[in-house]
Amino acid sequence: MRLLIIKPSSLGDIICSLPVAQSIRDQLPSAEISWVVKSRFADIVRRCPTINGEIIEFQHAPGFRGVLAIARVMQTLRKRHYDAVLDFQGLLRSGLMTWAANAPLKIGIADAREGSRFACNHIAPLPPAGKNSHAISKLLQFLPPLGLQPRLHSPVIMHGDSPDSLDHRLNRQRLVVMIPNSRGAHKEWRGFRELTCDLLNADPHCTVVWDSHLPWENPPLADTDRFVNLTRRSSLPQLIELLRRADLVVANDSGPLHMAAALGRPTLALFGPTSPERFGAFPPEEPRNRCLQAPAGDLSRLTVETVLRAALEMLPAMQTQRAAA
Structure with missing residues (x-):
């Protein structure tokens, strides 16, 4: 199964998304998982071996330059094929990317903003605690539409660099x-x-x-x-x-x-x-x-x-x- 996760930012949000990606990997060992991310955070995703597909970067910029960056990502996604797209961000830019992606299943979250949910053909429900649920609990609701259990399994693996040269x-x-x-x-x-x-x-x-x-x-x-x-x-x-x-x-x-x-x-x-x-x-x-x-x-x-x-x-x-x- 080829999956695309759209979670461009921020650092904390990306880190909270990685355990859910790890749960997908644990339950679908052969899955190819790609990711759309801002360039400044791409190294974090790249250091997580469970993300074994393409890492699609874009530079965050204000105004017209930012629009062009999003348009380039959309153009790239039109040329790819995925089995499912998971819009973990739930904002206008991620909704546009989801809309552009070539996939039969596009999953969004119930409390998405800026109209992004209209790019999806399946909405993951909120956990029992509703909007006050933890961010990771919300993202785990993306798994049942994939036929997976909404729970974490093994810890996330992230490869770092030694800080010894600093002190x-x-x-x-x-x-x-x-x-x-x-x-x-x-x-x-x-x-x-x-x-x-x-x-x-x-x-x-x-x-x-x-x-x-x-x-x-x-x-x-x-x-x-x-x-x-x-x-x-x-x-x-x-x-x-x-x-x-x-x-x-x-x-x-x-x-x-x-x-x-x-x-x-x-x-x-x-x-x-x-x-x-x-x-x-x-x-x-x-x-x-x-x-x-x-x-x-x-x-x-x-x-x-x-x-x-x-x-x-x-x-x-x-x-x-x-x-x-």
Whole structure:
């Protein structure tokens, strides 16, 4: 079976889509799975071996250039043949791509926007929790129309690049990786500098690593040996491997949070105005995935003491598990 997944962006949305693609692979080992993605995120899809078909890239651009980029993708898809197209994005541009694709089955999602559902001939229903369901739970509803079970099976495999060339300290045990940024300041907790100082004082064996596509000022540390600031220094493939090494990942609602969860790493997620039920680390019932919701959705009311206590509670358990392994 030849399948096309249309999920151009964003990083977190793509990461949440990969486990569903892995479920397809597990249930249809011979499937050829292709993907439409923005060029800036293509390397993530390319690093997942379950995507074994064509990766169709396009450059995101405003105005007329963006329209031309979408038109080129549509032209490419008219020349291909698929057994099914899965519009995971549910927006106008993905609807146009779905409409252009040559396939007898075109699946969209019930809460699609901008008229994209009219390009589909089958609409995947929402899970029992409706629009408040987790993004991955929604995407799993695409599987029954393919004759597959709507559940996850094996973990996602993503191949990263070693980050060792960035700093030799990244080989240490008991790494705590912190992701201080998110998409939008309203989703960014501002206590990471203080948390880093307090965690290094409370746990003399851990090393804290910051990673972000935006620069963040170092915390005021007297001893900087156990702190590594990789902001604006690492690539996405290096981030994959860094997260894989982490004993704990502390992050806002962001793409790296979902990447860490997909890699099976322990996560401490900090949520403010967005819903952890919809956008938290998946699966939410997994003990390694813990979420702190700010009072009234206001991240300024989430105290450093609360986050520090949760991190210290998770670290000993993770260290014990790693030692046992």
